[in-house]
Amino acid sequence: DAKTTQPNSMESNEEEPVHLPCNHSTISGTDYIHWYRQLPSQGPEYVIHGLTSNVNNRMASLAIAEDRKSSTLILHRATLRDAAVYYCILRVLAAGNKLTFGGGTRVLVKP
Amino acid sequence: EAGVAQSPRYKIIEKRQSVAFWCNPISGHATLYWYQQILGQGPKLLIQFQNNGVVDDSQLPKDRFSAERLKGVDSTLKIQPAKLEDSAVYLCASSRLAGKETQYFGPGTRLLVL
Numbered sequence: 001d002a003k004t005t006q007p008n009s010m011e012s013n014e015e016e017p018v019h020l021p022c023n024h025s026t027i028s029g030t031d032y033i034h035w036y037r038q039l040p041s042q043g044p045e046y047v048i049h050g051l052t053s054n055v056n057n058r059m060a061s062l063a064i065a066e067d068r069k070s071s072t073l074i075l076h077r078a079t080l081r082d083a084a085v086y087y088c089i090l091r092v093l094a095a096g097n098k099l100t101f102g103g104g105t106r107v108l109v110k111p
Numbered sequence: 112e113a114g115v116a117q118s119p120r121y122k123i124i125e126k127r128q129s130v131a132f133w134c135n136p137i138s139g140h141a142t143l144y145w146y147q148q149i150l151g152q153g154p155k156l157l158i159q160f161q162n163n164g165v166v167d168d169s170q171l172p173k174d175r176f177s178a179e180r181l182k183g184v185d186s187t188l189k190i191q192p193a194k195l196e197d198s199a200v201y202l203c204a205s206s207r208l209a210g211k212e213t214q215y216f217g218p219g220t221r222l223l224v225l
């Protein structure tokens with residue numbers, strides 16, 4: 001399975017930006033980078049995904065390095081509701097586009 | 112649009128008993144997934160259905176776990192007999208199509224095996 005590496009946890013202050021790094025050095029040209037998050041006692045929810053270019057949506061921004069070996073999820077203004085585990089996942093074409101979740105990064109937002 | 116529904120939300124059983132979980136995906140979603148999430152870990156895919164056919168069950172412990180998706184809509188996941196290590200949250204997800212589409216997850220069923 002294609003592997004991603006994320007820090008176990010990060011802390012942020014409310015209303016400040018949060019930058020969540022993800023390393024994926026074995027990524028291949030057809031693998032998409034997906035981010036999901038899981039709030040306490042809920043199922044994961046989709047956040048954003050991208051292939052090569054940076055992506056923005058109402059929830060977050062995804063910055064992808066030029067060599068695609070790393071990416072960063074950016075929450076522009078963290079709120080208490082953003083406290084969750086954030087998963088960086090490679091969707092691998094060769095593996096039937098299966099999503100393989102790692103351990104994720106637990107984000108704590110302090111008021 | 113209604114989300115993915117799962118029941119029950121919680122279940123406590125003794126080891127060697129059997130248990131079944133039910134999932135109703137989002138209307139029109141052809142692909143359905145069952146994941147197992149052990150405490151402190153990310154979800155692990157157990158089985159993927161495309162309509163009522165199995166696409167991937169490589170990580171399903173087939174000696175005790177079974178799943179079906181009759182008529183290509185609702186699905187049930189069964190464990191028989193349960194072991195202590197089956198204590199986990201069982202998540203159901205669905206997507207319009209396989210692979211490239213966003214997966215939508217239900218709230219999960221929390222199973223405790225004593």
